[in-house]
Amino acid sequence: MRAFADLLERLVYTRSRNAKIKLIADYLIGTPDPDRGWALAALTGELDFRTVKAGLIKSLTEERVDPVLFKMSRSYVGDMAETVSLLWEPRPGAEPAPQDLRLSSVVDRLMALSRAEAPLQMSAYLDAMVPTERFALIKLATGALRIGVSARLAKTALAQAFALDLDAVEEVWHGIDAPYTALFAWGEGTAPQPSHEDIPVFRPFMLAHPLEDARVDLSQYAAEWKWDGVRVQLNHVNGETKLFSRTGDDVTASFPDVADAFQIHGVIDGELLVKGDAQGTADQGGEAASFNALQQRLGRKTVSKKMLTEAPAFVRAYDILFDGAEDLRALPWEERRRRLEAFVPRLPAERFDVSAIVEADDFDHLAKIREGARSAAIEGLMLKRRDSAYIAGRKVGQWYKWKRDPLTADCVIMYAQRGSGRRSSYFSDYTFGCWTEAGELVPVGKAYSGITDEELRFLDKFVRGNTTGRFGPVREVEKTLVLEVAFDSVHSSKRHKSGIAMRFPRIHRIRNDKPAAEADRVRTLEAMID
Structure with missing residues (x-):
């Protein structure tokens, strides 16, 4: 378990794609079956523990830590697993986890848990582990790794570790179940390439x-x-x-x-x-x-x-x-x-x-x-x-x-929320709106992409200096700043107050030159509906 925790921690702090591939490849080469197979399944999103979800981790943490402190810390850090791993208060006298605790043992136990057993077992694991292991456990159990590793990158690392053709790995992948012992046997040359001519398997696009x-x-x-x-x-x-x-x-x-x-x-x-x-x-x-x-x-x-x-x-x-x-x-x-x-x-x-x-x-x-x-x-x-x-x-x-060229509209920023990962300390997710014929500003979309780091800092400063209300992690701001928003198309939507929904909205530029009153109306967007 400690080797897996070390791998995740190093991946979190590694930006280079090639360096991440090498970290995973080295782990797969140096780790025995079935631990390396379960680690690969976690990295590729193939694991699902039905009795352990984010809500359980949240409720367990609020029993040990002041809920307000946890909520504020979670908002600032931007990652629940990291927040819980640092804030968790072990029960007095809790025995540390043995150094030889296998990842496969943890996986086997999580798979066998009933809903009634899950809270007690997760608490016991969190009590016994050090912060890096807690972080790895929560990421593993909830399936929300978000450590900058895609399934494709993990498979690339496997291919490079054992000098396999990546496309060949993709072709056999869906015909082999975790922990992929047949895949590793093929990679190490102790078994032939798995063949799946009689079952429908994925072919790379x-x-x-x-x-x-x-x-x-x-x-x-x-x-x-x-x-x-x-x-x-x-x-x-x-x-x-x-x-x-x-x-x-x-x-x-x-x-x-x-x-x-x-x-x-x-x-x-x-x-x-x-x-x-x-x-x-x-x-x-x-x-x-x-x-x-x-x-x-x-x-x-x-x-x-x-x-x-x-x-x-x-x-x-x-x-x-x-x-x-x-x-x-x-x-x-x-x-x-x-x-x-x-x-x-x-x-x-x-x-x-x-x-x-x-x-x-x-x-x-x-x-x-x-x-x-x-x-x-x-x-x-x-x-x-x-x-x-x-x-x-x-x-x-x-x-x-x-x-086709994107459509654009001038919208007023209404609300903002902290991002996650690298942007967890910035207000980087923005809800924006347009005017109704009655003069009401209603939300028409939400975006977080399309801006440079300099623009991100400008918007973060604007949010902090112009906050008019707080709703949990969301801040309401003065309706004074206009964003030019690009989007692929717009459609009718009964789920939104404005009656419309944008497809792939992203921030095109900040319109400091435009008064909020001159932003677009909802009817302008309605005219773009196909």
């Missing part, structure tokens, strides 16, 4: 670079719409279907209607959307609703019949990786496109179609088409080299994403 200011030759590149949904991979083999997100997460349970309809042996890549009344292109209009309509189904482990009826999902296919058992990824895009157009019509039409090719006379004509596409379900265009193989990751010159 091919990704695109932003086009930015470049131009491409349309004789070499094909254009198709970039739909605003969730990129998914569908894999059916041996009577079983799986849906994977771009990060390799299994999202099958959230979309059983799509999984049940994909019953042909093969693997396709596409955009998961829900049907609605939103207008699309001339070729594919009126079927794909905005991302807001899709959001209600994301992350659900069970989906009600009402939701299946009100928000029916479908997939707009982009590419095909396998046709039956035949691997098509090495073929050029044009050939894969032909195979895709032959494959999809064999699937139920109400659940699957093919993303249309956008025809244009030249690049300037394509640019006009892109700017004219303001459908709720369209983000922009994808440009794909006609001879490109389906290669995992981002490869220069192969695929480009060309998003």
Whole structure:
């Protein structure tokens, strides 16, 4: 357990990506099974202890520490695990944890806990451990690591530690359960590479670079719409279907209607959307609703019949990786496109179609088409080299994403909250609003990205010097500062007082030159609704 705690502490204080990879790789090489496997599962978000959640840790801490002190400390530190690990008051006479306490022993115990046993066991662990171990325990048990390590980075460290191909690791990952003894045996050369030809496993996606200011030759590149949904991979083999997100997460349970309809042996890549009344292109209009309509189904482990009826999902296919058992990824895009157009019509039409090719006379004509596409379900265009193989990751010159220019609005900052991690001592999360016709300022969005460190310091100083009210961790400020906010689209929303919701809002610039009374009205945003 101490080795795992040391690893997490060093990762927290390490900024360099390569240094983090080396720390994880060294740990995986020097740690025995099954401890290293459970550590890898924690780093990749594969562990879920149902009886230990953040609320339990909070309630246990408030029994040992003054609740007001805990609340203030949590607000300042910005991380619950770090706050609790430092504030926790062990019971008198508590025995320290043995030096040889294994991570695997802790994992086994947490997995076996009932809800009734969880408070007593977690208190006992926290009493016995030193602060670094408490921090690691809480991160492990709640699954909220947030230490600057993505699942992809952890897998990269595994690949580098044992000189494995990262794409090969990705392909076998979902067919092996933690603590991944077969994976480590393969890495150490004591067993062959695991094979999963008879089960649906994740294949890494091919990704695109932003086009930015470049131009491409349309004789070499094909254009198709970039739909605003969730990129998914569908894999059916041996009577079983799986849906994977771009990060390799299994999202099958959230979309059983799509999984049940994909019953042909093969693997396709596409955009998961829900049907609605939103207008699309001339070729594919009126079927794909905005991302807001899709959001209600994301992350659900069970989906009600009402939701299946009100928000029916479908997939707009982009590419095909396998046709039956035949691997098509090495073929050029044009050939894969032909195979895709032959494959999809064999699937139920109400659940699957093919993303249309956008025809244009030249690049300037394509640019006009892109700017004219303001459908709720369209983000922009994808440009794909006609001879490109389906290669995992981002490869220069192969695929480009060309998003439409963002919309902007001038909004007044209303509330602020401290950030987390590096920004935990700054007020860096801002709620902003626009004016109603009655002259009331109502919230229209919240953002924390898009600003420089200098702008962050300016906004933090403004919040501290202009606070008019406090609501827990939230501060209300004088309604005097205008922010120009950029966003991808705006949609109707019954959940917000303003009646609208922004998609991907971010701060574009601070408008010191503009009086708050001249900020935009809600009706201006309503006019942008597709």
